[in-house]
Every structure is written in C-alpha cells, then in structure tokens.
Amino acid sequence: MTDMTATYAALEPTRAEKFRQRTVPLILFAVVLLVIPLFNPSRSMVTLLNHMGITIVFALSYNMLLGRAGLLSFGHAVYMGLGGYFAVHVMNWVAEGSGFWGAVPIFSMPAFGFGAGALAGAIIGWPSCRRSGTPFAMISLGVAELVAAAGFMFDSLFGGEMGISADRMGGPEFAGLSLGPVDEVYWFIAFWTFIGVLGTYAFTRTPLGKLSEATRDNPERVEFVGYNPQRVRYLVFIFAGAFAGMAGGMSAVQDEIFTPESLSLIPSGAILIATYVGGIRYFTGPIMGAIVMTYMGSNLSDYTVGWLLYLGLMFVGVVMFLPNGIAGIVYGTADTLRAGRLGEVWQSWLLRLAGLALIATSVITIVEVAFRWSEGYGEVFEPFGLHLGTDNPLTWALGVLPLVLGVVMVMKAAKGESK
Amino acid sequence: MTASLELTDLHKSFGPAKIIQGVNLSVARGERHAIIGPNGAGKSTLFNLISGRFMPSSGEVRLNGALISGKKPFEINRMGLSRSFQVSNIFTNMTVRENVRCGVLHSMGYGYSFWRNIGNLREVSEKTAHILNEVGLLEKGNTPAALLPYADQRTLEIAITIAGGAEVILLDEPTAGMSHSETDRAVALIEKASKGKTLLIVEHDMGVVFNLADRISVLVYGEIIATGTPEQIRGDARVREAYLGEEAEDAA
Numbered sequence: 059m060t061d062m063t064a065t066y067a068a069l070e071p072t073r074a075e076k077f078r079q080r081t082v083p084l085i086l087f088a089v090v091l092l093v094i095p096l097f098n099p100s101r102s103m104v105t106l107l108n109h110m111g112i113t114i115v116f117a118l119s120y121n122m123l124l125g126r127a128g129l130l131s132f133g134h135a136v137y138m139g140l141g142g143y144f145a146v147h148v149m150n151w152v153a154e155g156s157g158f159w160g161a162v163p164i165f166s167m168p169a170f171g172f173g174a175g176a177l178a179g180a181i182i183g184w185p186s187c188r189r190s191g192t193p194f195a196m197i198s199l200g201v202a203e204l205v206a207a208a209g210f211m212f213d214s215l216f217g218g219e220m221g222i223s224a225d226r227m228g229g230p231e232f233a234g235l236s237l238g239p240v241d242e243v244y245w246f247i248a249f250w251t252f253i254g255v256l257g258t259y260a261f262t263r264t265p266l267g268k269l270s271e272a273t274r275d276n277p278e279r280v281e282f283v284g285y286n287p288q289r290v291r292y293l294v295f296i297f298a299g300a301f302a303g304m305a306g307g308m309s310a311v312q313d314e315i316f317t318p319e320s321l322s323l324i325p326s327g328a329i330l331i332a333t334y335v336g337g338i339r340y341f342t343g344p345i346m347g348a349i350v351m352t353y354m355g356s357n358l359s360d361y362t363v364g365w366l367l368y369l370g371l372m373f374v375g376v377v378m379f380l381p382n383g384i385a386g387i388v389y390g391t392a393d394t395l396r397a398g399r400l401g402e403v404w405q406s407w408l409l410r411l412a413g414l415a416l417i418a419t420s421v422i423t424i425v426e427v428a429f430r431w432s433e434g435y436g437e438v439f440e441p442f443g444l445h446l447g448t449d450n451p452l453t454w455a456l457g458v459l460p461l462v463l464g465v466v467m468v469m470k471a472a473k474g475e476s477k
Numbered sequence: 478m479t480a481s482l483e484l485t486d487l488h489k490s491f492g493p494a495k496i497i498q499g500v501n502l503s504v505a506r507g508e509r510h511a512i513i514g515p516n517g518a519g520k521s522t523l524f525n526l527i528s529g530r531f532m533p534s535s536g537e538v539r540l541n542g543a544l545i546s547g548k549k550p551f552e553i554n555r556m557g558l559s560r561s562f563q564v565s566n567i568f569t570n571m572t573v574r575e576n577v578r579c580g581v582l583h584s585m586g587y588g589y590s591f592w593r594n595i596g597n598l599r600e601v602s603e604k605t606a607h608i609l610n611e612v613g614l615l616e617k618g619n620t621p622a623a624l625l626p627y628a629d630q631r632t633l634e635i636a637i638t639i640a641g642g643a644e645v646i647l648l649d650e651p652t653a654g655m656s657h658s659e660t661d662r663a664v665a666l667i668e669k670a671s672k673g674k675t676l677l678i679v680e681h682d683m684g685v686v687f688n689l690a691d692r693i694s695v696l697v698y699g700e701i702i703a704t705g706t707p708e709q710i711r712g713d714a715r716v717r718e719a720y721l722g723e724e725a726e727d728a729a
Contacts, residue, residue, distance in 0.1 A: 069574055069615070070596070070602065260594075263594050263595055264590060264591045264593055264594065264595060265587045265588075265589070265593060265595050266589050266590060266591040267591070269582070269589070271568070271570065272568045272571065272575075272579045274570075276567065276568050276569070279562075279568065280551075280579070282550050282551075282560055282566075282638075283551075283580045283637065283640070283641060284554040284582075284583030284641060285551055285589075293589055
C-alpha cells in the first residue's frame, strides 16, 4: 500500500513542479504588469495595453467554452456587452451619488459586470445548453442577433445607436486612484486582468473544470460516471458569461461608453478569432491571441485599409495549418530548443520562414494593388520606391512568382520534417 | 431477498423492428451473470435499456428493488449501476489518471464543485491510485488516453466503470479484439474487480464466459431462451441448436 501511494505520488506533479508550472508563471505575469509603467509608455500605448487586458479576460472566458468545454459560441459578446452595460448604468447611479450607490467605488465595476454576465449566462444558457455541437452554435447565433436587435430597440436601456456613456471619475476613490488619467486606469485594468487570469485558471483546476473537459471529450461517458452533461455545460456557461461580463465592466471604465454594437456578431466573431489564433488547447493561448490581435487591430489599420483582410487570411491559415495556434508554435519551439534538437530542424525552419515570407510578399502585392485599383483614384502601391501599377509587369511577377516558390519551399520544409 | 437486478417483461422496438421481446431476468446479489447470443440478438440493446441509454417500450427494470427504467443514465449510475462499452468510450484528450479520476469524483461526493482544487482532494487521489493499481495502469497514469495501446484502452474502460464503486457492473464485450494473453489478464482483472459485486457481462469468447460466469442466459432474437449454470447451458439442446453448436464443445 505504501509502495503504491509512493508510485501515485510520483505521478502527481511534485511541489517544486507545481510551483514552477503554476505559481511562477502567475508571479511572472504579475511582475510584467507591475513593471510596464516603469517604461513610461505613451498615453496611446497605455490605452492599447488597457484594451489588451480587457481582451485577455474576454478571450479567456471565451475559451472556457470553446477550448475547455468544446462549445462553439457565435454570440459571446452578448455577455461582455450586457455586463458592460450594467456597469455603465451602475457608474451613472454612482455619479448621482445617492444612498447605497454613492458609496460604491468605480474600481469595483468589473465585479458588477461579473454578476450581470453570470445572470445573463444563467438565463440564456438555460435553453441553449441543453444542446451541444451544431445546435448550440446555431442557438448562440440566434441569441446574439436577438440581443443585438433588442439593443437597438430599447433606447432607455441601451441608448440607441449612440449608446450610453458614463464618467469613471465619480464615486469614492479606491486605493488612491481617481481613475481620471489613463495611467491610473492602467492599474485598475492590471488588477482586474490579473484577477481574470487567476480566476479562469483556478476554474480549470476544479472538479467542474475537469468535468467540462470530460464532457467535451465524451458527453456520453460523463453520463455513465454519474454526471448530467447538460448541467456541466450550463454551469460552465454561467462562469464563461460571468468572466465575459467582468471584461465588460473593465471596458466600461476604460472607454466610459457602451453601444449596442458591442452586443453584435462583430465582436463575437473577433473574440472567436483571437482565441483560436492564440490556441484553444492551451490555457495561455487566448492570452497570446488577445495580445496579438489587439495589437494588430489597433496598429495594422494605420498602415493599410486591407488590414481586416490580412486578419482573415491569417485566421484561415491558422485554422488550416496551425490548429494549436500561436501557443502551439511557442510551446513547440520551446520543446525543440529544450530537447536540444535545434541542430536537426533549423534548416527546415529557415526554409519554411523564407517560404512564408515569399508567400506574404505575393499576397501583400496582390491585395494592395487590387484595392487601390478598385478604389479608382489612380493611387499606386509604391513600396521601397517601386511603382507597382496594374500595367507594370513587375507587379504581376511579384504577385505570382514568390507565391509559387514560397508554397514549394513550405511544402518541402513540411516533407522534410515529417521524415 | 430482492434481486440485485430484475428485468420484467422488457420490450424494445425501433419503429416496426422488435429488438427486445419480453425479457425476464433476475440476477442475484454477488452473482456473475453472462449473456450470450448470436450477433444481432439484442445484447447491446439490452444493456442500453438497463443502463438508461434507451427507454424501454414496455416492461420494467429494477435495481435492488427500485424502479430504474425511465431514469436518466446519470441517475441510474448514482444509484449504483455502472457500465462499460463495447467500443472504448474514454476521455481521449485526458491522461489515464484524469480518466479514472472522473469516474471517482461523483461517488466521493464532489458533484459539480467549482470551489475546490481537484489536486487537493486526498481521498479522490487515493481512490484513483487504488483503482489504477488494481487494473495495472498505475505506471501509465500520465499517458494521454488516446495514446494507449488498444488492450490498455479496454482496461481503462473497465477502470472507469469500476471507479465509482458501483455494486452492479455491466461489461459489454470487455475482451473483444484482445489477444489470448491479453484476454487472460482481462479475465483475471474482471474476477478481481467484481468480487463481492453483481456482474452482468456480454461476451463472445466462450472460454471467458464458461470460466467466469455463475449463470448464463442465452438471448436469441430478443428473447431469453435459456438461463442456467454453465453445465446446464452446455447440456441444453435448444441452446446447442440455436446458437452454440460446436463452440460449446470446443470450450468444454
């Protein structure tokens, strides 16, 4: 018996391993959050960071459904939106400052968003979690349309197209933060981002969190070990709604406005893409996806009007060739380096990178030339002093040759690796 | 004393197809009971009716005297009946240890708990270790279930089934597709795991059936044509005619 217990103990991660794998990343994350302001980021940079924090919590909540429970939702923005709207209303009650609401600090808004998101999840999830798979996805789509439509109809609740705005400087201060300047909002966002990461991670370690993975893998077997898979899905759905609502509360304070647009399919699709691109099989995947997609969404649009197209292409590429997303690349690379196998693979990696760069060259050429041509203002794509008009043979050469060469190189690299 | 498992005049039709036609069966507590019969006789359907996967068209199923037909599988499981599947039905993306732990959780009273750290539940860890050790998968505890060799997946299937400590265990062809030596190991495991419990088993391997079972029922076209000890079944003329033929003589 003692022998067996010893073997089993060997199966479980040791205290040191647990510390290294679970506690250390959290501490590192907290340190990063604390250190960022020391670099004196610009105001626009801080705003970007704040939006990253919000998207991180939102994406993690979405992955509770998609990655962990295997539930594909097309309407997750509903819960962030409803949580956010509730927070905006609470902020206005706080600003009026009478009775109970006068004593509520704006700092606590994400907690109100959490509650509202949980409530919305509990109500909407009741019918929709009876099904999984395609019916669940379709119901989520219908609900998203319904709620977004309601958002545009009920002006007193949602403020019509203009939305409802609020002021984050009302109410009593918390921890000496007036929340006026954006770098004070940073601390607020950093705190709640950490709570969101901690909370969603802790959830994966609970019996319910493990059961949600079991229900994803095999709902039928879950029934035969004594659990109702509908109940498991429903409870997970409520938590996912709650953390989405928390992100909504964070967003309410950061942007001081919510519009019915936030309930629509567009942000729901965006969080699906961010989560998937980040990697749904890893807990940290959605975090990476949220950071990358928020950054690209905010910066790529400065360079080109075709940025949404590039995001779309990237999403399709990830779905087809990188099912484990950015996190898959990061952890795969780390594993290779740790195993000391860089020597075996560096050639094929280099080949693949060069191939991808060539493919990108062609794609960018085609897209940039095409939309300038279609706009009809006679504007011409001129990278590096080149004049790439539709009448320039070089344009066509750049659009085709690197693409062909790149595809061949990538395929060769893939073949080399599979050997 | 009430029977552990009692089927009374059980019927099941899918549209015009009558799959189970009036099955009566009583399995005593602690008995190892095997169900045999040709392909398409309705053995798996019978298991699905007992375990709640299908609703009977008519008739009833009682577990320790309590009516369970019409209940959901998870309700029946909580009342102390557990089953395995003919095709391995495991949690493929989880490790072996996590698979067994899922089977243990509910019986330990951790319903849908979301306020506890699963790693800190000592009784759950110990029970999981005990089950893993019993089935001989302790060394492979951290292997992802999908990567297990076939025979080990079948073993894991049994491990999940017994993990919840159910008193009545239904095994659907536990040795299907196994080699001789693997079958021997599986039989030893089933004997050990079903000690003191009621076992209902569907099996094609007659060697296994006649070794393991206290009593055997023969299901043909949705009806039980004979029930008795292995000797009685072996000597039963109708059984020979309907099904066993030379197989029984080989096994004897």
